[in-house]
Amino acid sequence: MSDIQRLQPAKLWQWFDQICAIPHPSYHENALAEFIVNWAKSKNLFVERDEVGNVLIRKPATSGMENRPSVALQAHLDMVPQANENTQHNFLTDPIQPRIQGEWVTATGTTLGADNGIGMASALAILDSDDVAHPALEVLLTMTEEAGMEGALGLRANWLQSNVMINTDTEENGEIYIGCAGGENADLSLPIHRQPNKFPHCFHIAIKGLSGGHSGCDIHTERGNAIKLLGVFLTALRCVTEDFAIVNIYGGSVRNAIPREAFITLAIDDATLLTMVVEKFKEVLKQGLPEDPNAEVIVSAQALPDETFDIPTTKTITHLLSALPNGVQAFSQTVKNVVETSLSIGVLRTENDQLKGTILLRSLIEGGTDEVKKELTELLQQSGGNVAYSGYYPGWEPQPDTEILTLTKKLYAEILGHEPEIKVIHAGLECGLLKKIYPNLDVVSIGPTIRNAHSPDEKVHIPAVQTYWTLLTKLLANL
Structure with a gap:
């Protein structure tokens, strides 16, 4: 356990601390996937892995939301393993050591894995919470995104039941992403x-x-x-x-x-x-x-x-x-x-x-x-x-007129006190691949501020995580 467990929202940071404790660089995230699967089984949640190892968890709607369409939250399981030359760290066996530095959480000489560990932690925290209103929920955690999007490439067809998805891999507070580059x-x-x-x-x-x-x-x-x-x-x-x-x-x-x-x-x-x-x-x-x-x-x-x-x-x-x-x-x-x-x-x-x-x-x-x-x-x-x-x-072609985008813009503006920015990112999100397999998906991507991802200087902004959590929970309650 590290000091980040005392941060708010508590369940999100507790899950992120747990994620940091289990090594999960690309191609070596199976131990983390199995930990999550066993946890989901202990909670009597539906959980499966597909042919390439992706994890799908389903949770029934909370009271009063049973008649609303289901929604999927999506994150990837792996992280980029980068360490400073003078840092002795074995990414296959050693836990990431997160620490609080002012308003930021960073790691000790290595990448933190906030990309996409914070998004993954938020999805698991919602599964783990009894006080977050939501319709029927699916959580999709994909394998080996950072090394070639292999999980998304091999995702099982006819598995997801939702037509709305919230990707959690964006790294800037106050921004909503609706498109990305291919690679x-x-x-x-x-x-x-x-x-x-x-x-x-x-x-x-x-x-x-x-x-x-x-x-x-x-x-x-x-x-x-x-x-x-x-x-x-x-x-x-x-x-x-x-x-x-x-x-x-x-x-x-x-x-x-x-x-x-x-x-x-x-x-x-x-x-x-x-x-x-x-x-x-x-x-x-x-x-x-x-x-x-x-x-x-x-x-x-x-x-x-x-x-x-x-x-x-x-x-x-x-x-x-x-x-x-x-x-x-x-x-x-x-x-x-x-x-x-x-x-x-x-x-x-x-x-x-x-x-x-x-x-x-x-x-x-x-x-x-x-x-x-x-x-x-x-x-x-x-x-x-x-x-x-x-x-x-493939890239993710922007669609600027979906219902999920309209709602996300409205709620984000209420939280921020100003209009969020609608953006296209020059990075590879899995959304384009997911939409290729599930063409009827309406997708937005949101997340907290993360700086210097893929480097040992990676850090995530603590207040932005709270803002992201507020938006995510409001979205689920209002879909």
Whole structure:
């Protein structure tokens, strides 16, 4: 038990504390799912899991609401596992350690999992409450959203009975989301050719301390991408000398987070030139990344390796990382101040004789990534590598005239004292996939303010959670 259990609304925070106590990163959320299933059975609630592990719980309507149509609440079970380099945390065995910091709840050196743990906790708290009025209720908890929406992709048809759904995966107080971007993975591979080491010096260079964040919601903020910055550094080094070779290179950890850290080990002929380039690169970071005030470059001497990447491979990787498109590609022509199309490289790894990377492409419109996919394919082909596309999921097309949206706007305005904003998010909510399987669903997405999701700086605003809970319970009572 942590201090957050004393916060209000009590049942929501108690459930969130319980969620934090059970490890549930993507692909490892089964223990949490089974805990919830067993709890639901102990409460004599209907509960089932479908073929891909999604959980569906049903609760009868409260007194006087039996004749109203049922409503579904939806959240995902998994969280993004990100930790600071100096934090010793095993996401498969160690609980998340939430703590109160002023008006915020954050974690200790790791992601908090408020995305989407707060939404999940709110749904479970309503199932667990006797004093919240609601019609017949369905709670749908999906598997592996953060790593490719696999639960939503495999959701059982003809399972849900509701035609109205409240998605709980929005991260801004005072906003109602009615649309989102679709996405697709691009998996890059490049062959590595090696040679015996011929250089007298070896150094490990770490780019660290970047802000990172959500590769959709934060892509427009111009935060540094540590992997792309490796390309900037290598290009700068190659401008003064070609007498160096890569020994190892890696960065990032998940496809949907802007990488905060990246690392390269280099064998080099002239250590003085390396030092000069590093110092100039530090100045570039300081001046060019105002959103990353804590960015740093750390250099440490290493023992000489037996072999390195050969010079042509080193040159190819330098060019590839420098030329790789990244960030915002287009803004929407129909929704003001919303990113339409973007991409972000999230993971880079040296695996045996292959350099591998994963990019997440996003777009609000069908075919919006066609041009950048063509550019990626040509770039990899020219570099002697390959790119494979997978895991496509559709966007959620806005519908601005549904009854659930009208009611949500009305109640939110009463709570806030002003009109809420109706928005489309440049991130992947499951709503588009769910509507593909259940086309008659009317959906809105709401949630409390969460900052820096997908990074160890993730935090959720305590007063916003109370506002969200007030809206959610009023919605259920008035549907």
